[in-house]
Amino acid sequence: GAVVSQHPSRVICKSGTSVKIECRSLDFQATTMFWYRQFPKKSLMLMATSNEGSKATYEQGVEKDKFLINHASLTLSTLTVTSAHPEDSSFYICSASASGNPGANVLTFGAGSRLTVL
Amino acid sequence: GENVEQHPSTLSVQEGDSAVIKCTYSDSASNYFPWYKQELGKRPQLIIDIRSNVGEKKDQRIAVTLNKTAKHFSLHITETQPEDSAVYFCAASKGSNYQLIWGAGTKLIIKP
Numbered sequence: 001g002a003v004v005s006q007h008p009s010r011v012i013c014k015s016g017t018s019v020k021i022e023c024r025s026l027d028f029q030a031t032t033m034f035w036y037r038q039f040p041k042k043s044l045m046l047m048a049t050s051n052e053g054s055k056a057t058y059e060q061g062v063e064k065d066k067f068l069i070n071h072a073s074l075t076l077s078t079l080t081v082t083s084a085h086p087e088d089s090s091f092y093i094c095s096a097s098a099s100g101n102p103g104a105n106v107l108t109f110g111a112g113s114r115l116t117v118l
Numbered sequence: 119g120e121n122v123e124q125h126p127s128t129l130s131v132q133e134g135d136s137a138v139i140k141c142t143y144s145d146s147a148s149n150y151f152p153w154y155k156q157e158l159g160k161r162p163q164l165i166i167d168i169r170s171n172v173g174e175k176k177d178q179r180i181a182v183t184l185n186k187t188a189k190h191f192s193l194h195i196t197e198t199q200p201e202d203s204a205v206y207f208c209a210a211s212k213g214s215n216y217q218l219i220w221g222a223g224t225k226l227i228i229k230p
Contacts, residue, residue, distance in 0.1 A: 043223045109161040
């Protein structure tokens with residue numbers, strides 16, 4: 001089945017630095033990728049929707065200059081948390097959907113990235 | 119826009135009993151309703167989904183029912199087992215943009 005690989009799984013960084021998280025679809029082309037943030041014991045909060053080759057669409061309240069999303073190819077999307085602060089510490093998860101897939105509503109999730117900002 | 123409400127937030131059942139989680143949605147144009155299971159620290163996994171052209175779908179111990187008139191759908195787990203303990207999320211979407219509107223989640227606890 002469809003597989004989405006997300007790296008790194010855990011990252012610890014100092015306040016003020018930037019962190020890049022990658023999300024790759026391994027065996028299918030993902031025209032659309034979604035980035036979520038999940039707080040402990042909470043639901044998935046959609047941050048942005050990225051379509052290959054175009055600018056990401058950010059949800060209300062999500063700072064696009066802080067959370068940079070790039071979807072340069074059909075198999076790779078990246079989320080860069082710029083000038084990270086402790087309040088950015090969270091679990092970030094990506095998901096992807098395949099193009100031209102009859103079951104196109106089915107999402108495949110990455111394993112998530114736990115970011116801790118000191 | 120679409121709003122999805124999920125209840126209960128926590129559900130504790132005895133092993134072997136059934137568990138039911140309910141979700142309501144607001145947008146009658148929604149046509150796809152998946153359920154995801156997320157174990158602690160892991161990625162959400164699709165366990166079952168239903169589209170608006172059917173009223174019920176079953177897969178072994180798991181079933182989902184959809185009432186389009188009332189705009190609610192439910193997850194039913196029978197003969198619960200310890201490995202069913204997890205957080206379950208419902209979601210709804212419409213059209214082809216794949217964007218899901220998520221419920222708040224239900225923590226299911228299976229008591230031995």
